[in-house]
Amino acid sequence: MSRLVPVSDPADPRLAPYRDVRERDLTRAGELVAEGRVVLDHLLGAAAAFAPVSLLVLRNRLAGLEPVLDRLPPDCPVFVAEGAVMDAVAGFAVHRGVLLHARRRAEALPDFAALAAELGRTGGVGVVGIGLSNHDNVGALFRNASAFGARFVALDAGSCDPFYRKAIRVSVGAVFSVPFARVASAADAAETLRRAGVRCLALTPRGARLLAALEPAVPSALFLGAEGEGLPETVIGAMESIAIEMAPGLDSLNVSTAAAIVLHHLYAGRR
Amino acid sequence: MSRLVPVSDPADPRLAPYRDVRERDLTRAGELVAEGRVVLDHLLGAAAAFAPVSLLVLRNRLAGLEPVLDRLPPDCPVFVAEGAVMDAVAGFAVHRGVLLHARRRAEALPDFAALAAELGRTGGVGVVGIGLSNHDNVGALFRNASAFGARFVALDAGSCDPFYRKAIRVSVGAVFSVPFARVASAADAAETLRRAGVRCLALTPRGARLLAALEPAVPSALFLGAEGEGLPETVIGAMESIAIEMAPGLDSLNVSTAAAIVLHHLYAGRR
Structure with missing residues (x-):
């Protein structure tokens, strides 16, 4: 589980894709942010078309998410945050405890x-x-x-x-x-x-x-x-x-x- | 059209029912705020069950709303505001240019x-x-x-x-x-x-x-x-x-x- 990366600074530049996800739209660059466990399962099931870039997850949700983490590519970092940090980054109550930043494979x-x-x-x-x-x-x-x-x-x-x-x-x-x-x-x-x-x-x-x-x-x-x-x-x-x-x-x-x-x-x- | 009441101060206490309508829920007191022309037509068609209390409308929407204004009870004030005032009161882009504060008649x-x-x-x-x-x-x-x-x-x-x-x-x-x-x-x-x-x-x-x-x-x-x-x-x-x-x-x-x-x-x- 060496990919787990604790984050505690809401201004951390690695979290930029997750900032204010409610207001922004990443899709023009072929990128997207998906939220919640069920949605992530669908996305990871379409690996030929979507490449995970990173995951941002609440510390207290980590244990239940192991099946999801096992399906991520080895080079995909999993940023782990406390609730206050995640709220500050993504906007309160938007994230459902887990957000995935992914890139659409245009060729797919x-x-x-x-x-x-x-x-x-x-x-x-x-x-x-x-x-x-x-x-x-x-x-x-x-x-x-x-x-x-x-x-x-x-x-x-x-x-x-x-x-x-x-x-x-x-x-x-x-x-x-x-x-x-x-x-x-x-x-x-x-x-x-x-x-x-x-x-x-x-x-x-x-x-x-x-x-x-x-x-x-x-x-x-x-x-x-x-x-x-x-x-x-x-x-x-x-x-x-x-x-x-x-x-x-x-x-x-x-x-x-x-x-x-x-x-x-x-x-x-x-x- | 003597019921038209120009308003220019977002803090005007008469506008309290319209404040932050996106976040609040008036319904516990049997009151409600409805937005947009089509919805208002439905509400005014159910006059036995819902009593209009006041209307808040954008100045530039007023002309097109005359059929609605004609259906309001005579003692129902129509507050007329510029866009910046209405946005400041109700929250940006929530109001569709016209908001109605009404009371549900419990007996109905x-x-x-x-x-x-x-x-x-x-x-x-x-x-x-x-x-x-x-x-x-x-x-x-x-x-x-x-x-x-x-x-x-x-x-x-x-x-x-x-x-x-x-x-x-x-x-x-x-x-x-x-x-x-x-x-x-x-x-x-x-x-x-x-x-x-x-x-x-x-x-x-x-x-x-x-x-x-x-x-x-x-x-x-x-x-x-x-x-x-x-x-x-x-x-x-x-x-x-x-x-x-x-x-x-x-x-x-x-x-x-x-x-x-x-x-x-x-x-x-x-x-």
């Missing part, structure tokens, strides 16, 4: 065309998010995609980074276990998917067909737009569109909740 | 027995939450209950207050439009519902029947427990239990998402 980011081709070959369901700028929604979308066995989540450039701390947290680690790719646009993604033999479905309150009438055939890809704006009309017009049955006159559902309802329909219907 | 809180009896008489679906202590989850539960036309949401004493600011916000105002009642316990609620002729359903990953096989018969009440803990075994054992079809080996869904999937099944199946 899946290529969307490859994911689409695999979906076409093996069947199953994929998810394509357009303009999803809210971190909670994107995190929840990954969580729901994982619950119903989706093969990937793809996001356009107008969607936020799923490796932002808040998205990671809300996903309960699913951002590390569900393959993720960027797409240039909804039209591009649809074109790639169609060439791979994948049925494209647009979810919109004005969908031509109600969900209950949707055949759960695969391979399928579910296109989702942001709450309020929704998907562009050109996208909706170019594929099968579906609507969720809902009480009249009400605001639409949260986008990740709407996705869960459709993904459940496709999953349960194929059982 | 529905009686659970009356809601159960009405459900039994008229059909439809009700929701009973047990131990739901997370404000986001409770807010989202109301939003989803509203989307699928649930007749009420009832919560036990171990669940949080749905009129807390964060729950109101996540509900997009549905906490004001979906009737709410407290129940003493899950067992008590089930007893009351059964006497009213309502079918009781427990949602649990170990449910005896899968959702797709559930008859969408009404009147029905859906019992939900917190993520992790779930519903007490005694509750599950005493009623029909259902499980959502899900990919093996994964964490359960968020409780409000799980509720949405079941409520959609019951709603779509009855159309």
Whole structure:
């Protein structure tokens, strides 16, 4: 256990990546900070795509974390701090006792065309998010995609980074276990998917067909737009569109909740 | 428009209810602070249950809010502030330009027995939450209950207050439009519902029947427990239990998402 490095100075420069994690966003540099035991387990299970840089842990959490520590690369330092130090560095009550600083291996980011081709070959369901700028929604979308066995989540450039701390947290680690790719646009993604033999479905309150009438055939890809704006009309017009049955006159559902309802329909219907 | 009261001093005692709304919880005194236009519309539509006390609004939002101002009681002051003042009082970026301080009329809180009896008489679906202590989850539960036309949401004493600011916000105002009642316990609620002729359903990953096989018969009440803990075994054992079809080996869904999937099944199946 020689990697354990006690730290007692909140200004220690080695702790810079953990400073004010609530306010900052490391992801632009391909770096991220993940918090909590469950999330760490997911991240360490995706070692091909994410390289741990260091860990910051509460002294009194150390004993329970041995299985996690055993999975870290030998050169990854484990900074051990008392609660007051960790609070001062990361911000009170943000850290859940354990924070991991990691680097995304850029070369490991899946290529969307490859994911689409695999979906076409093996069947199953994929998810394509357009303009999803809210971190909670994107995190929840990954969580729901994982619950119903989706093969990937793809996001356009107008969607936020799923490796932002808040998205990671809300996903309960699913951002590390569900393959993720960027797409240039909804039209591009649809074109790639169609060439791979994948049925494209647009979810919109004005969908031509109600969900209950949707055949759960695969391979399928579910296109989702942001709450309020929704998907562009050109996208909706170019594929099968579906609507969720809902009480009249009400605001639409949260986008990740709407996705869960459709993904459940496709999953349960194929059982 | 004589009720317009310009304010320029963040320390003005009349603004005390709006101070640091992000950190505080007024609900213990039957008071609440709601933010944003959509939420206010819902609250003002439930005038029998909620009495506006005052409004705090950004000067540059005033023009667009006239339909809201027209619905306020004549003795309700409208405090008008510049952005810097409002930020200093309420906390930056929390207020969405308009905050309403209101009082819940205690006498208007529905009686659970009356809601159960009405459900039994008229059909439809009700929701009973047990131990739901997370404000986001409770807010989202109301939003989803509203989307699928649930007749009420009832919560036990171990669940949080749905009129807390964060729950109101996540509900997009549905906490004001979906009737709410407290129940003493899950067992008590089930007893009351059964006497009213309502079918009781427990949602649990170990449910005896899968959702797709559930008859969408009404009147029905859906019992939900917190993520992790779930519903007490005694509750599950005493009623029909259902499980959502899900990919093996994964964490359960968020409780409000799980509720949405079941409520959609019951709603779509009855159309």
